[in-house]
Amino acid sequence: MIKLAKERRTQKRKQISLPVFYAYINEYQHVYDDGTTFDISDSGICFYTHTPLLNGLSIQVIISDLWDEPKSGSVRWCSMKNFNFYKIGVLLH
Numbered sequence: 001m002i003k004l005a006k007e008r009r010t011q012k013r014k015q016i017s018l019p020v021f022y023a024y025i026n027e028y029q030h031v032y033d034d035g036t037t038f039d040i041s042d043s044g045i046c047f048y049t050h051t052p053l054l055n056g057l058s059i060q061v062i063i064s065d066l067w068d069e070p071k072s073g074s075v076r077w078c079s080m081k082n083f084n085f086y087k088i089g090v091l092l093h
Helices: none
Strands: 019-025 030-040 044-049 058-062 071-082 085-092
Touching: 019 044, 044 071, 058 085
Parallel strands: none
Antiparallel strands: 019 030, 019 058, 030 044, 044 085, 058 071, 071 085
């Protein structure tokens, strides 16, 4: 597979819009939230949500329309698209 100069992905992502739920632990509690997928591959997922997530944060991702069980991942990047609207990139483990 040929990658563009700035492209670091090794797998092609499929653009898809589905509900996504995610969970993580912060300093004080378990946090549960949701969003909408933008694209997905076997090794990663990109989704929109209203909450910014820190790079390196370990999360559990649930897409019940695709998977039978949650997948573990870590946030690779977070980009603010609008006020209270973020695009999140997650590397799945």
